[in-house]
Amino acid sequence: MRIPCYSWTPRVMPRIVTCLLISLLAWFPMAVQAQEDDGQALLEALDTRSFDDKSDAITAIIESEHERADVWLQALLDSDLQRLKDSGRFVIALETAGLDVTVEDAMTGEAIGEVSRRDLDRLTINNALRSQLRSAISLVELYNGEQDARLDAARRLIGNVEEEQVEPLTNRMAEEPSAAVRHRLNQALAVYRLNQGDVEAVEVLSGSLNSNVRVALNRATQSEDPLVVDAATTALADIEQNLKINRAAETLYFGLSMGSVLVLAAIGLAITFGVMGVINMAHGELIMLGAYTTWAMQQLLPGQPGLALILAIPAGFMVSALVGVAIERGVIQFLKGRPLETLLATFGISLILQQLVRTVISPLNRTVITPEWMSGSLVVNDALSLTLNRMYVLGFALVVFAGLILIMRHTRLGLEVRAVTQNRNMARSMGIRATRVDIMTFALGSGVAGLAGVALSQLTNVGPNLGQNYIIDSFMVVVFGGVGNLWGTLVAGMSLGIINQVLEPWAGAVLAKIIVLVFIILFIQKRPRGLFPQKGRAAEG
Amino acid sequence: MWLTRPFNERSTQIFLLILTVAVIAVTVLHLAVPAGHPLYVSGYTVGLLGKYLTYALLAVAVDLVWGYLGILSLGHGAFFAIGGYAMGMYLMRQIGDRGTYGDPILPDFMVFLNWDSLPWFWYGFDMAWFAFAMVLIAPGLLALVFGWLAFRSRVTGVYLSIITQAMTFALMLAFFRNEMGFGGNNGLTDFRELLGFDLRSGATRLGLFIASGVALALGYVVCRSIVGSKLGRVCVATRDAEARTRFLGYRVERFQLFVFVVSAMLAGVAGALYVPQVGIINPSEFDPIFSIEIVLWVALGGRASLYGAVIGAVLVNYAKTVFTGVMPDAWLFALGGLFVFVTVFLPQGVAGLLGHLKRRRDDEPSDSETPDKEATA
Amino acid sequence: MTTFLRKTHPKTSRVFSTALLTAAMMGTSAHAIAQDEDPIKVGILHSLSGTMAISETVLKDTVEMLIEQQNEAGGLLGRDIEAVVVDPASDWPLFAERARELLEQEEVDVIFGNWTSVSRKSVLPVVEELNGLLFYPVQYEGEESSENVFYTGAAPNQQSIPAVNYLHDQIGVERWVLAGTDYVFPRTTNRILEAYLKEEFGVADEDIMVNYTPFGHSDWQNIVSEISRFGSEGKKTAVVSTINGDANVPFYRELGNQGIDAADIPVVAFSVGAEALTGIDTSPLVGHLAAWNYFMSVDSDANYDFIDAWLAHTGEDDAVTNDPMEAHYIGFNMWVEAVQKAGTTDVDAVKDAIIGVTVPNLSGGSAAMMPNHHITKPVMIGEIQDNGQFAIVWQTPSTVAGDAWSDYLPGSRDLISDWRKPMECGNYNVVENRCMGSNAEEQAEEALAE
Known part of the structure; x- marks a missing residue:
């Protein structure tokens, strides 16, 4: 019988002892050097159920300055530090394949090969240990890391400075080359001083938007020293004012970001629906195909999610455009002049495409990796940071929009499309091949949907239902903006996004959405052709 | 003078005859034939058929506005669901103190969400007459307000379709909210009795099946009399050329509004009969997808032919029952393919096909009721 | 029309029975011992299409696997077990219809099925009317106890309350965000938790933030930023998440991007399993928590055997197991044991026999059926690791019995x-x-x- 070394109940203590004995037995006969003895003992201390004891063990490892200490800590942080059940040997997991794990020896770093995961015990950590490990690693980095790492380490110190750290930190501040890091360290020390009741510290802290600073100032307002209370209150009022502005900026950014998603999803529809008069209910599925293309590209280029994402932009466009052409040729061309019936037929196509993805790929969501350069956020100040993935999507939406405007205004295709839209028969008699224009327009609209899918893969689930979640919103945006008007779509998308995000904090997400929908319904009653109605004959079409 | 006598029409007579025979046949086969006999109709099947009949009534309601008025409503599921909720609220109140917590007034979901009193819009639903009136009034009122706003400002064609979709979508989101007091996602369920009849007995289910048949027949006659009348002619004229009809001096929006409200009420009745048969009403009936599906039934059966709508609803739902049982994966392929096939190859639906065959046999000129062109202007 | 309607029923039943027979034969194809008696029929009522198919299909496969195993071990009462699979297609009224079909047409002896609360509520009257047996495998909001239903998933006291105890006692959380999808499970759980936190830990009103979002919510910017503000007031804050299904991926993604680290504001989720984490890059989520009664990473022989069988059954190396699967494992074995004890599959006899039946669970202990039709379960807290699995960081010292009626809701306290x-x-x-x-x-x- 295998003896589980891990178990929570106290009554199995003897088992742990047995485990220890077995490990000791396995360990003693080996000819080991002193260094390894120490290492083994240090790691041995980690193998305990109590997270408090583990915490002590980590401190011991940090203080031991063992040459492999950093490897261990990193492995522990990544949950790769494991132990063979039978021999008690500590190993570091390198790769997991199915039920087997490739490991190396934790002491020496020599490769061991594949081991069944049944034979491994993982040394688990919890959040407390994780932050202990991180701050240990980051404290080291404060002295010899890159500037960003140093800045981050200094930020972590705000509100967390202990008495014995004051002196080394003051020294460090004097040596620190970067002004930004120095500023942070200064603030960190000031918070410490403020907690000790030093009024002058408030001056250093005023204007800071850091939440720990705010907490410290708030605490200072409860102080017994009236001077401190006064200073802290003034500083806080100042900060509150500043925060309000930042919060407004943040809401605006949220709105623009949501708007950019709406614009991206709707702009392809604005072309097929607005220009061609085709109600393409399969538009959402064309978006979905773009997202799946991104996933497929990442599967083709493992390890290079960024490159795959960039390549997915043309690929997603092509895939959706081709499917769009197939839809146009296969179905829509037979339904000329019957827009409401295109709605039904394309709805059928959307069901087929969804089920196709479920059957061929999987009903489960697919993992699309966000490349390093797109994750995280751009820190404007302590109270305002703009998430990078959304910023890229916002930029991408604007680029796509500008590209479409250019195509419609300044290319022959755009000219022909406009001609066919305005008067099909006249355009044909002028020698424009209307059928070709139809195909090209539909391909363009569908391709743009594919682009939207590439972008959305970075924000939401990539699954068979992706398209359905956006189709209704897309129609609302196009109708609200005015069918056949690209600028209308941009303005509509952005304003709906902003309205939604402004309403959300006080109305809640659901109510905000309902209010927006009711608003659109009422707006259409007032202006049946949207914000920017099409003028002239085409409007009667 | 605006309404005709529909019973004089041959198609109506045939339809009513077939419906009556079918309902009686099912009843007899259910009651008189012993279980196990190949001709026996089980309680399960009776329930299934009852559900189909309510769907058929819903399809007739949609066909009335789409086929004869040219309004493609993508929100009729909302009227159906509201009728269903009105019935559901009555059934909830009928539970009385037999609920889990034994509260004589509050339904269970309100008790455990800590509501201390009944919201005002639940008042009166303990009385059958009030609830049944609301089955007609609530969807009718919504249609009246919505239609008045839309038709007055001449929102037509695609725009109208999209905003009907927005309406049902907004209602779905609203009914999903637990604060609304309609049971949120769980909806209303665990019904006990309707007008004193135990909903868990086979006899009540048979009664509901027959009631659904009667409702369908009545609904059909109402629609037929509208369609066959002068009012119906104006509707068809509006569908085919709204501007011209307007120029001829007809207040088009009034006709549209009237028919739209009647259609919504019929949908409400369908919903009210649907709920006790399936035993639950929840916001998923508001799903825009469901509303689009109803339109497919009509398209498949044959737009602008009321019996076509009935055929379409029964056919598609029967197919759904069979397919989701046999090959669940293939169902969406089949449904999707059906959409494409019908719109491209069968623009007149099954009814059109039947009419075509009949004309061929009789070799007589057609009585064109089907739309000449899409009304989008 | 007449002919059509008349033909419907015989045809329906014929088509159905062929289909079900085929399905059943596929389910038991590995095994074809001729039995004298008719097979025992087990109904499986899980959505195989529609939105819930993602979660429910694996449960259908699980029951099929368990039936296969049981048949290989000689069947039950000397008879074969036959699976009758129907697809309610994530459509709630259809659940009731299919349940009626199973009980009335197919005359199954027991049903394993349902995932969502609403589908269970839809099926409940049918099962009670026709006196069927239903094993429901998913954690749920409680406030229900039916004579005909056995709840093998967790009741609120087997999941949420131990989880907040852990956060309060071990992590020192003082400020709470209760975020959920707007449906009955989060609503009830949050009501219970709110009452519990105030009563047991004396948490003030302003230290609790409650937020509901719709199904499939994808724009989390505002809410996450609100949570981050709420959490920066100097008190240790945690998010108790009852966010359901698809909405989780964008939620966690936004958390990661807005830089909310598990060390600062941990999120403990009640509806996120390892399978929900497919479709998400887990590296920013490391350290966030989930509370379940089973994790795939549980270190026990029973679990490894189950996983091996599951991998073999699905033929996929990376197939995952989850908590509701364990619930079906327990439920199925309990039913088998009860049938053996009663010597018959008669519903009333099984209902009486099953109370007190104890079977092994997958975490090395055992589960017992309580008189309130709920079972005993250990409660575990897992932290998300960068491989998408959960490492168990805490576990209740012994199993907890499920309580149908919460002690923290005024209506059900008594x-x-x-x-x-x-x-x-x-x-x-x-x-x-x-x-x-x-x-x-x-x-x-x-x-x-x-």
Whole structure:
């Protein structure tokens, strides 16, 4: 019988002892050097159920300055530090394949090969240990890391400075080359001083938007020293004012970001629906195909999610455009002049495409990796940071929009499309091949949907239902903006996004959405052709 | 003078005859034939058929506005669901103190969400007459307000379709909210009795099946009399050329509004009969997808032919029952393919096909009721 | 039309039975021992299409696997077990219809099925009317105890309350965000938690933030930023998440991007399993928590055997197991044991026999069926690792019995459930000393009949 070394109940203590004995037995006969003895003992201390004891063990490892200490800590942080059940040997997991794990020896770093995961015990950590490990690693980095790492380490110190750290930190501040890091360290020390009741510290802290600073100032307002209370209150009022502005900026950014998603999803529809008069209910599925293309590209280029994402932009466009052409040729061309019936037929196509993805790929969501350069956020100040993935999507939406405007205004295709839209028969008699224009327009609209899918893969689930979640919103945006008007779509998308995000904090997400929908319904009653109605004959079409 | 006598029409007579025979046949086969006999109709099947009949009534309601008025409503599921909720609220109140917590007034979901009193819009639903009136009034009122706003400002064609979709979508989101007091996602369920009849007995289910048949027949006659009348002619004229009809001096929006409200009420009745048969009403009936599906039934059966709508609803739902049982994966392929096939190859639906065959046999000129062109202007 | 309608029924049933036979044959193809008697029929009522198919299909496969195993081990009472699979297509009314089909047409002896609360509520009247047996495998909001339903998933006291205890005692959380999808499970759980936090830990109103979002919510910017502001007031803050399904991926992604680290504001989720984490890059989520009664990473032989069998059954190396699968494993084995004990598959006999039945669970302990039709379960807290699995960081010292009626809700505080004779009541009010609701009436009728 295998003896589980891990178990929570106290009554199995003897088992742990047995485990220890077995490990000791396995360990003693080996000819080991002193260094390894120490290492083994240090790691041995980690193998305990109590997270408090583990915490002590980590401190011991940090203080031991063992040459492999950093490897261990990193492995522990990544949950790769494991132990063979039978021999008690500590190993570091390198790769997991199915039920087997490739490991190396934790002491020496020599490769061991594949081991069944049944034979491994993982040394688990919890959040407390994780932050202990991180701050240990980051404290080291404060002295010899890159500037960003140093800045981050200094930020972590705000509100967390202990008495014995004051002196080394003051020294460090004097040596620190970067002004930004120095500023942070200064603030960190000031918070410490403020907690000790030093009024002058408030001056250093005023204007800071850091939440720990705010907490410290708030605490200072409860102080017994009236001077401190006064200073802290003034500083806080100042900060509150500043925060309000930042919060407004943040809401605006949220709105623009949501708007950019709406614009991206709707702009392809604005072309097929607005220009061609085709109600393409399969538009959402064309978006979905773009997202799946991104996933497929990442599967083709493992390890290079960024490159795959960039390549997915043309690929997603092509895939959706081709499917769009197939839809146009296969179905829509037979339904000329019957827009409401295109709605039904394309709805059928959307069901087929969804089920196709479920059957061929999987009903489960697919993992699309966000490349390093797109994750995280751009820190404007302590109270305002703009998430990078959304910023890229916002930029991408604007680029796509500008590209479409250019195509419609300044290319022959755009000219022909406009001609066919305005008067099909006249355009044909002028020698424009209307059928070709139809195909090209539909391909363009569908391709743009594919682009939207590439972008959305970075924000939401990539699954068979992706398209359905956006189709209704897309129609609302196009109708609200005015069918056949690209600028209308941009303005509509952005304003709906902003309205939604402004309403959300006080109305809640659901109510905000309902209010927006009711608003659109009422707006259409007032202006049946949207914000920017099409003028002239085409409007009667 | 605006309404005709529909019973004089041959198609109506045939339809009513077939419906009556079918309902009686099912009843007899259910009651008189012993279980196990190949001709026996089980309680399960009776329930299934009852559900189909309510769907058929819903399809007739949609066909009335789409086929004869040219309004493609993508929100009729909302009227159906509201009728269903009105019935559901009555059934909830009928539970009385037999609920889990034994509260004589509050339904269970309100008790455990800590509501201390009944919201005002639940008042009166303990009385059958009030609830049944609301089955007609609530969807009718919504249609009246919505239609008045839309038709007055001449929102037509695609725009109208999209905003009907927005309406049902907004209602779905609203009914999903637990604060609304309609049971949120769980909806209303665990019904006990309707007008004193135990909903868990086979006899009540048979009664509901027959009631659904009667409702369908009545609904059909109402629609037929509208369609066959002068009012119906104006509707068809509006569908085919709204501007011209307007120029001829007809207040088009009034006709549209009237028919739209009647259609919504019929949908409400369908919903009210649907709920006790399936035993639950929840916001998923508001799903825009469901509303689009109803339109497919009509398209498949044959737009602008009321019996076509009935055929379409029964056919598609029967197919759904069979397919989701046999090959669940293939169902969406089949449904999707059906959409494409019908719109491209069968623009007149099954009814059109039947009419075509009949004309061929009789070799007589057609009585064109089907739309000449899409009304989008 | 007439002919059509008339033909419907025989045809329906024929088509159905062929289909079900095929399905059943596929389910038991590995095994074809001729049995004298008819097979025992087990109904499987899980959505195989529609939105819930993602979660429910694996449960259908699980029951099929368990049936296969049981048949290989010689069947039950000397008879083969046959799976009858139907697809309610994530459509709630269809659940009731299919349940009726299973019980009335197919005459199954037991049903394993349902995932969502609403589908269970839809099926409940049918199962009670036709006196069927339903094993429901998913954690749920409680506030229900039916004579015909066995709840093998967790009740609120087997999941949420131990989880907040852990956060409060071990992590020192003082400020709470209760975020959920707007449906009955989060609503009830959050109500219970709110009452519990105030009562037990004296948490003030301003230290609790409650937020509801719709299904499939994808724009989390505002809410996450609100959470981050709420958490930066100097008190340790945690998010208790009852966010359901698809909405989780964008939620966690936004958390990661806005830089909310598990070390600062941990999120403990009640509806996120390892399978929900497919479709998400887990590296920013490391350290966030989930509370379940089973994790795939549980270190026990029973679990490894189950995983091996599951991998073999699905033929996929990276197939994952989850908590509701374990619930079906327990439920199925309990039913088998109860049938053996009763010597028959008769519903009333099995219902009586199953109370007290104890079977092994997958975490090395055992689960017992309580008189209130809930089972005993250990509660575990897992932290997300960068491989998408959960490492168990805490576990209740012993198993916890499921409580149908929460002690922290005013309406249900006084209710208890006991389906043994003589009480036989799912909602007995101990203050008024009577059985509430419908069962009271039925009991009276029964008493009269006797």
